[in-house]
Each structure stands twice: as structure tokens, then as C-alpha cells.
Amino acid sequence: MRSPDFQVQEEIGSGRPGLEGNPEVRKEADIRIRLDLGRRIRGRRMFQAGMFGVFRFAALINGAALLVVLIFLLYNGRQAISWTFLSQAPMDSMTRGGILPCIVGTVLLSFGAMVIAFPWGVASAVYLHEYAKPGPVLRAIRLGINNLAGVPSVVFGLFGLAFFVTWCRFGVSVLSGALTLSALILPVIIGTAEEALRAVPATYREASLALGATKWQTIYRVVLPAAFPAMLTGCILGISRAAGETAAIMFTAAVFFTRHLPGSVFDPVMALPYHIYVLATAGTHIEATRPLQYGTALVLIALVFGMNLIAIVYRARLQSRQ
Amino acid sequence: MKPTPHRIERTIRFVFLGTASISILVLSLIVLFLFMEGIPIFSKVSVPGFIFGRRWYPASSPPDFGIFPLLAASVAVTLLSAAISIPLGVMTALYLAEIASVRFRAIAKPVVELLAALPSVVIGFFGMVIVAPFLQDTFHIATGLNLFNAALMLAFMSVPTICSISEDAIFSVPVELKEASLALGATHWETLYRVVVPASLSGISTAVILGMSRAIGETMVVLMVAGGAGLIPTSIFDPVRPMPASIAAEMAEAPFRSDHYHALFAIGMVLFISTMIFNLVADYISRKHKQAGSATL
Numbered sequence: 130m131r132s133p134d135f136q137v138q139e140e141i142g143s144g145r146p147g148l149e150g151n152p153e154v155r156k157e158a159d160i161r162i163r164l165d166l167g168r169r170i171r172g173r174r175m176f177q178a179g180m181f182g183v184f185r186f187a188a189l190i191n192g193a194a195l196l197v198v199l200i201f202l203l204y205n206g207r208q209a210i211s212w213t214f215l216s217q218a219p220m221d222s223m224t225r226g227g228i229l230p231c232i233v234g235t236v237l238l239s240f241g242a243m244v245i246a247f248p249w250g251v252a253s254a255v256y257l258h259e260y261a262k263p264g265p266v267l268r269a270i271r272l273g274i275n276n277l278a279g280v281p282s283v284v285f286g287l288f289g290l291a292f293f294v295t296w297c298r299f300g301v302s303v304l305s306g307a308l309t310l311s312a313l314i315l316p317v318i319i320g321t322a323e324e325a326l327r328a329v330p331a332t333y334r335e336a337s338l339a340l341g342a343t344k345w346q347t348i349y350r351v352v353l354p355a356a357f358p359a360m361l362t363g364c365i366l367g368i369s370r371a372a373g374e375t376a377a378i379m380f381t382a383a384v385f386f387t388r389h390l391p392g393s394v395f396d397p398v399m400a401l402p403y404h405i406y407v408l409a410t411a412g413t414h415i416e417a418t419r420p421l422q423y424g425t426a427l428v429l430i431a432l433v434f435g436m437n438l439i440a441i442v443y444r445a446r447l448q449s450r451q
Numbered sequence: 452m453k454p455t456p457h458r459i460e461r462t463i464r465f466v467f468l469g470t471a472s473i474s475i476l477v478l479s480l481i482v483l484f485l486f487m488e489g490i491p492i493f494s495k496v497s498v499p500g501f502i503f504g505r506r507w508y509p510a511s512s513p514p515d516f517g518i519f520p521l522l523a524a525s526v527a528v529t530l531l532s533a534a535i536s537i538p539l540g541v542m543t544a545l546y547l548a549e550i551a552s553v554r555f556r557a558i559a560k561p562v563v564e565l566l567a568a569l570p571s572v573v574i575g576f577f578g579m580v581i582v583a584p585f586l587q588d589t590f591h592i593a594t595g596l597n598l599f600n601a602a603l604m605l606a607f608m609s610v611p612t613i614c615s616i617s618e619d620a621i622f623s624v625p626v627e628l629k630e631a632s633l634a635l636g637a638t639h640w641e642t643l644y645r646v647v648v649p650a651s652l653s654g655i656s657t658a659v660i661l662g663m664s665r666a667i668g669e670t671m672v673v674l675m676v677a678g679g680a681g682l683i684p685t686s687i688f689d690p691v692r693p694m695p696a697s698i699a700a701e702m703a704e705a706p707f708r709s710d711h712y713h714a715l716f717a718i719g720m721v722l723f724i725s726t727m728i729f730n731l732v733a734d735y736i737s738r739k740h741k742q743a744g745s746a747t748l
Contacts, residue, residue, distance in 0.1 A: 170638075173638050173640075173641070174638060176640065177638050177639060177640035177641075180640050181546075181550055181640065183542070184542045184543075184545055184546040184550060185546055185550070185551075187538070187539050187542035187543050187546065188542070188543045188546040188547060188551070188555075188559060190539060190543075191539070191543055191559075191562060191563060191566055191610060191611075191614075192559065192562050194566065194607055195562055195565055195566050195569075198569065198573070198574070198577050201577065201581060202573070202577075249470060249473065252466075252467055252470035252471070253467075253470055253471040253473070253474060255467055256467035256468055256470065256471035257471060259467075260464055260467055260468070261468075261471075266468075269475060270471050270472060270474060270475060272734065273474045273475035273478050274474045275730060275734060276478055276727060276730050276731075277474055277477065277478050278730075279661070279664050279665075279668075279726050279727070279729065279730040280478075280481065280668070280723065280726065281667075281668025281669070281670065281695060281722055281723070281726055282571075282668070282669075282670055283668065283670040283695045283698050283699055283719070283722070284481065284485065284668070284719050284722055284723050284726075285481075286698075286699075287484075287485060287488075287698065287702075287715075287716055287719040288480070288481045288484055288485060290702070291484040291485070291487070291488045291716070292480060292484045296484070312477050315474060315477075316474075319474075343456055343459075343460055344460055345459070345460055345463045366568075369568060370568075372570075373568070373569075373570025373571070373572070373573070374570070375570070375571065375572045375670070375671045376571075376670035376671055376674075376695070376699055379699060379702070379703075380702055380703075402570055402572040402573075402671075403572075405572050405573070405576055406572050406575075406671065406674075406675065409575075409576055409579060409580075409675065410579075410674075410675060419580075422576065422580075426572075426573050426576055429570060429572075429573060430569075430570070430573055433568055433569075433570055434565060434568065437564065437565055437568045438561075438565075441561050441564065
């Protein structure tokens with residue numbers, strides 16, 4: 130009979146030295162301890178089992194919450210989803226019709242943000258990981274990025290309104306929204322890109338440098354190609370983050386309703402998250418448009434979760450290949 | 452003059468440094484424009500009058516720009532949500548890092564990540580449509596859109612943050628510490644409680660602070676489920692109007708560059724400064740109280 134402590138340890142830390150040993154010896158030692166401490170140990174074990182039960186319950190609550198939200202959206206939203214819903218513009222002051230302009234707007238905004246933020250984030254990560262030496266410059270940049278990651282999305286919205294919309298005179302437009310969102314997702318991209326660079330073995334760099342390549346040639350021809358697949362996961366996560374963001378585009382890009390799909394980057398757009406918010410809170414037909422709200426939320430969730438699942442599976446594959 | 456390889460290398464290095472510094476530039480621009488649009492309100496109302504004023508009626512005449520009710524609402528919502536999310540997040544992290552089997556972990560980690568990916572507007576929508584009627588019927592209260600509902604929804608937004616950061620901290624506690632405790636006859640629980648948690652406390656505190664910082668700045672959830680009344684809350688079932696909700700709800704109706712518009716930017720300043728303090732404290736804790744590693748033993 131092994132003691133539960135050892136069992137758990139072996140499960141979570143397979144291959145750790147020090148806990149293995151002759152099972153016979155361990156069994157004997159275990160029996161002796163049990164004879165000595167008998168009752169007290171049993172009490173402590175029972176307390177442990179109880180506490181672990183509470184912890185497991187806490188972990189399960191998270192799963193339950195996710196499941197409840199998903200089931201609620203799927204159950205209520207499935208009737209709303211149809212080809213018409215996905216391919217038409219809203220009609221009759223948004224009480225009927227579809228959400229095509231919102232889908233187009235969200236795709237434009239999130240991909241636009243990514244086109245701006247991806248090169249910028251990757252270049253920042255290359256500097257931080259390949260070039261920078263520890264010192265005040267590096268610390269300042271890191272502190273800047275950390276603080277940028279903590280800025281609330283509504284403050285990004287205010288910044289976009291004051292800077293891109295008003296000062297740069299871009300107006301409420303796809304361009305303003307995409308620029309605001311790119312600043313918002315930048316920390317996500319830098320984080321994953323740096324992790325990707327960290328995963329490239331030092332031997333790759335050394336081999337390239339030993340062949341006479343310069344630092345930049347090494348980065349461009351060896352390090353970046355090796356790190357690129359892992360950087361893509363950050364790219365996907367960034368797009369999904371931008372797609373679900375509402376407060377940052379409220380003042381910078383999104384409008385209640387436009388008759389036309391955007392013709393240039395200076396046109397305002399409709400967007401899925403903003404559409405949900407508007408239908409659910411403002412307007413005179415809140416109850417009547419419930420099915421549309423569920424449908425829009427379901428489409429948004431499908432978009433965001435689809436991309437996240439792709440990123441998770443893709444990352445797991447990359448890791449298992451290494 | 453022919454560019455030498457050395458000169459090219461140096462140029463490239465500077466280009467990368469420039470790109471990396473854009474993050475600082477953006478942060479400075481945020482500060483600059485937030486303050487530029489926010490400061491003018493203080494010619495109409497003093498700073499203490501703005502922060503401690505008890506009446507927020509920006510559209511009436513004469514207008515009142517006292518954000519104390521909004522500030523109190525933000526603090527109340529954040530604290531209440533922290534009371535839910537800290538135990539939940541930390542316990543989940545402990546379970547995943549120390550107790551769960553490999554298979555449970557493999558399923559639970561993506562679940563937590565997906566929970567983090569839920570768009571806030573969807574959580575707000577869920578709170579409005581499902582949780583609010585449920586609260587209203589269960590507790591026989593006037594409205595289900597209130598402080599408690601908002602705190603509950605916010606808790607589920609900050610749990611993933613708290614959980615994933617503290618899990619990293621717990622996971623990096625050196626195995627020697629645990630082995631030593633187990634070898635002395637402590638049970639797994641006793642090791643967890645007396646050794647693992649104290650050793651990773653700085654990481655867990657960072658996680659908690661960042662989680663709260665996320666809750667205080669979160670907009671869509673409080674905009675949709677907090678109820679929107681600009682009153683100082685006296686019970687957890689009062690409808691409230693936290694700061695981000697005020698900004699988001701009123702910006703559309705505030706005339707461009709009016710006092711109201713400047714006041715909303717000033718609220719943005721307060722919000723920015725408070726999350727900045729949270730982040731700096733988190734940064735300080737994680738730097739000053741470096742986690743105990745095997746090398747420090």
C-alpha cells in the first residue's frame with residue numbers, strides 16, 4: 130500500500146528523482162509510520178481529502194460557468210442563425226434582417242489591427258530578446274509594455290477619440306478603430322513573439338554565427354523562420370481579442386447603423402460586439418430583437434472561440450513536435 | 452560611401468530599438484491626450500470638488516461634476532468581485548498546479564484560457580438576460596441589474612487572469628522545498644498550505660492585483676449590468692454606475708469639447724492612474740520579492 134502523498138507526487142511529477150525507491154522498503158516504512166501515528170494521520174488525511182475536494186469544486190466552477198454561457202447562447206441563438214441572417218443587412222430599424230455589415234466590420238477592424246500590430250510586435254520582441262542588454266533602456270521598455278497591457282479598454286477608446294479621430298482627423302473610421310485596437314493587442318503579440326524566440330535553441334544562432342553570418346542575417350534567415358509558427362498563435366489570439374473588444378471601438382470606429390458597407394478606411398463600420406450592446410440596451414425594441422441579439426452573440430462567440438481553439442490546438446502540436 | 456556590414460548592422464539595431472520604443476511613445480501619447488482633454492474641467496471644478504463631490508449631474512444646469520458616487524461604485528464593485536474571484540482563482544490555480552492529474556490539467560487549462568477569451572460584451576449580455584431576472588426573483592429586489600450582479604460577472608472575467616498568473620508562480624516553486632516537507636512527514640495538504648503557498652505568495656499577490664486592475668477598468672460588463680444609477684451604494688443590491696460605465700454611456704451624448712466631455716476625460720485620467728498604480732505595485736512586488744528558488748536555499 131503506497132501512501133497517497135507519493136502517488137500524487139508521482140502523478141504530477143513523473144520522472145522526478147528522489148521519491149522512487151525499493152517498494153518493499155517503502156511499504157515496511159509506511160507500515161511502521163502507520164502503527165506509530167495511526168489515528169492522527171488518518172485525521173490529517175481526511176482533512177486533506179476534504180480540502181482537496183473544495184479545491185476541485187472551485188476548479189470545476191470555472192468549467193461550469195463556461196459551459197452554462199455556451200449552452201445558453203447555443204440554445205437561444207441557434208434559431209436565429211440562417212443564411213439570410215449571415216448574408217443580409219439589418220432591416221426595419223434593425224428589428225429584422227441580418228448582420229452582414231457587422232461581420233464585415235469586425236473582420237476589417239480585427240485584421241486591420243493585426244496588420245499594424247504584428248510587424249510592430251514582432252520587431253519589438255526581436256529587440257527585447259535578441260538585441261537588448263539588461264539596463265535602464267530595457268527596463269523602461271518592459272515597464273511601458275506592462276503598463277500598456279494594463280490600460281483599461283475604455284481609456285484606449287478615449288485615447289483613440291482624442292488622438293486618431295480628432296487630432297489626426299481620421300474621423301470615426303475603420304482606420305481609427307484599427308489603430309486603437311492595434312495598440313490594445315500589442316502586448317499580447319509581444320508576449321507570444323518573445324516566448325517563440327525564447328524557444329529557438331541557442332545552438333541555431335551559434336551555428337549560423339560560426340558560419341560567418343552577421344547578427345541580422347542570423348535573425349532574418351535562422352531565428353525568425355524557426356520562431357514564426359509559434360508567433361502565429363499570438364497573431365490568432367490577438368485577432369480574437371480585437372474582434373471581441375467593444376469599449377475601444379465605441380468612440381473610434383463603430384456606429385449604430387450604416388446603409389453601405391465601408392468603401393474606404395475612412396468610413397465608419399458596424400461591428401458585432403457593438404451591435405449586441407446597442408440591440409440589448411438602447412432602442413425601443415429590446416424584447417422584439419432578442420433573437421437577433423442571441424444570434425449576433427453566437428456568431429461573435431463562434432468567431433472568437435474558433436480562433437482560440439485553433440491557436441490552442443496549433444500550439445499543442447508545435448510543442449509535441451519539439 | 453559604401454555601407455559596410457558593420458554600419459548596416461548598427462542601423463538595423465537602431466531600427467529595432469526604435470520600433471520597441473513605440474510602445475513607450477504610445478503610452479506617453481495616451482497620457483498626453485488624456486490629460487490634454489481632461490485638465491480643462493478643473494477650471495470649472497476643483498480637484499477635491501471633482502473627486503469628493505457627491506453629485507454627478509453633468510447635463511443639468513448648473514451642472515455638478517462630483518465623481519464620488521462613481522468612484523465609490525467602482526471601488527465597491529471591484530472589492531466585491533475580488534472577494535469572489537480571489538478564492539476561486541487561487542484555489543483553481545492550486546488545484547491545477549499541485550493536485551490535479553495530468554489529464555484533468557490538459558482539459559482544464561484550455562477551459563480557463565477560453566474563459567479569458569469570452570468577449571466582455573457577451574458576459575454583460577449573459578448577466579442582463581439570465582442572471583438579472585434570476586436575482587430579481589430569488590431575492591425579491593427591484594432590479595436584477597445591480598452591484599452584486601456586476602461583481603459576479605466581473606469575477607468571472609478576472610478569475611482567468613488570477614488563475615493563470617498564480618499557477619505559473621505555484622508551478623515554479625522548487626521541488627526540493629516540497630520534497631523536504633514531505634520527507635518530514637507532512638501530508639500533501641500541509642505541504643501545500645505551509646510551504647508551497649508561502650513560497651509563491653509574491654506571485655499570487657501579483658496575480659491578485661492584476662486581476663483587480665482588470666476588474667476596475669472593465670467597461671462593457673458594468674455598463675450593461677450595474678444598473679446605471681449614479682448613487683453611493685448602501686447595499687449590494689443597489690444599482691450603481693462605476694466610472695468606466697459613465698464614460699462609455701455618456702460620451703455619445705456629451706457635446707464635443709464641452710465641460711461634460713472634459714469631465715469624462717478626467718474620469719478616464721482617474722481610471723488610468725488607478726490601474727497604473729495597480730500595475731506598478733504588481734511590478735514592484737514581483738521584482739522586490741523574487742520567488743525563492745533552489746539557488747536561494
